[in-house]
Amino acid sequence: MADMIVVENLKKDYGDVKAVDGISFEVKEGEIFGLLGPNGAGKTTTIKMLTTLLKPTAGHAKIAGFDILKDSTKVRENIGIVFQDPSLDEDLTARENLEFHAILYKMGKEQRERKIAEVLKLIELEDKADVLVKNYSGGLKRRLEIGRGLIHEPKVLFLDEPTLGLDAQTRRHIWEYIKKLNDQQKITLILTTHYMEEADYLSSRIAFVDHGKIVALDTSKALKNKLGGDVISVQFNKGVEELAKHFKSLKWVKTVARHGDFLDLTVMEGETKIPEVIKIAERRKATVISVNLHKPSLEDVFIYFTGKTIREEAGDQFKEHMRSRMRRRG
Numbered sequence: 001m002a003d004m005i006v007v008e009n010l011k012k013d014y015g016d017v018k019a020v021d022g023i024s025f026e027v028k029e030g031e032i033f034g035l036l037g038p039n040g041a042g043k044t045t046t047i048k049m050l051t052t053l054l055k056p057t058a059g060h061a062k063i064a065g066f067d068i069l070k071d072s073t074k075v076r077e078n079i080g081i082v083f084q085d086p087s088l089d090e091d092l093t094a095r096e097n098l099e100f101h102a103i104l105y106k107m108g109k110e111q112r113e114r115k116i117a118e119v120l121k122l123i124e125l126e127d128k129a130d131v132l133v134k135n136y137s138g139g140l141k142r143r144l145e146i147g148r149g150l151i152h153e154p155k156v157l158f159l160d161e162p163t164l165g166l167d168a169q170t171r172r173h174i175w176e177y178i179k180k181l182n183d184q185q186k187i188t189l190i191l192t193t194h195y196m197e198e199a200d201y202l203s204s205r206i207a208f209v210d211h212g213k214i215v216a217l218d219t220s221k222a223l224k225n226k227l228g229g230d231v232i233s234v235q236f237n238k239g240v241e242e243l244a245k246h247f248k249s250l251k252w253v254k255t256v257a258r259h260g261d262f263l264d265l266t267v268m269e270g271e272t273k274i275p276e277v278i279k280i281a282e283r284r285k286a287t288v289i290s291v292n293l294h295k296p297s298l299e300d301v302f303i304y305f306t307g308k309t310i311r312e313e314a315g316d317q318f319k320e321h322m323r324s325r326m327r328r329r330g
């Protein structure tokens with residue numbers, strides 16, 4: 001398969017802030033490529049440069065064989081974009097929004113009608129096509145935005161946080177549309193997200209982005225295999241700091257990550273190590289309050305590469321959320 005996207009050492013500085021700090025990757029035709037990272041990682045900035053909306057400080061990129069700086073018009077003809085921030089005209093109907101977009105792309109009347117009908121069918125909005133967008137739910141709006149990105153038959157569709165703020169059920173629906181259009185339209189997709197499950201479910205390959213850099217890039221499976229073991233998530237009543245140090249010194253413990261009272265230990269054959277973990281705690285006069293064993297998730301892989309959970313920087317609210325997730329998982 002040919003490379004549909006080639007990115008070489010792309011950079012964007014905002015004064016002292018290195019929003020994107022030397023990113024390189026390739027995307028093959030027909031792939032769904034995921035950029036996964038926390039708030040402020042540089043995902044949107046990367047997308048903006050690749051879609052010619054923002055000039056890079058340094059580096060190069062080609063989309064469908066066209067250079068983002070030298071052939072920006074050609075690049076724009078070949079891409080569709082769904083922005084992170086909603087950008088529909090709320091006072092128009094779905095059909096009018098699509099029509100307006102098609103006119104911007106200089107499509108003839110006949111071609112417009114055919115394509116609009118086709119897209120409305122694909123995103124299953126035929127019966128709501130003539131309803132004002134301001135009366136749509138969040139999920140319907142997102143679906144319409146994805147449809148709008150497809151009107152001019154792009155080779156590549158960029159989706160910046162396609163399901164941000166949507167409930168779990170609507171998110172699932174959007175995922176199905178994304179899969180469907182990748183299957184049926186053979187379109188190459190590049191999406192950004194900070195939802196692990198989303199990247200895991202949709203992407204053929206995933207790039208972890210953190211502080212403007214790609215810290216890991218591979219298939220979800222290969223990324224998980226890099227951890228080479230299971231994760232024992234264990235909560236102690238006290239002495240977590242000392243226990244973390246001790247576990248770090250043990251040969252059979254591959255990695256140790258601390259979150260409040262919890263330690264995540266990466267080990268081989270986790271089920272056989274749990275008694276030992278409890279014994280170690282007892283020897284140090286600490287009690288194990290809860291223990292959970294599970295196979296690596298993308299979340300664990302992210303912790304492995306960056307030393308933090310993907311939402312850690314979002315504040316205490318999210319830390320609590322992550323803690324309660326860890327308590328539940330297993």
Ligand SMILES: Nc1ncnc2c1ncn2[C@@H]1O[C@H](COP(=O)(O)OP(=O)(O)OP(=O)(O)O)[C@@H](O)[C@H]1O
Pocket residue numbers: 014017018019020037038039040041042043044045046084194
């Ligand atoms: N126009 C701008 N001027 C100054 N700094 C900016 C600008 N746009 C982005 N930044 C900074 O660049 C960094 C990357 O931002 P970006 O929006 O690309 O992150 P992101 O990964 O898309 O985050 P999110 O998940 O919140 O959407 C952040 O530190 C941000 O504050």
Ligand SMILES: [Mg+2]
Pocket residue numbers: 043044045084160161
């Ligand atoms: Mg963003």
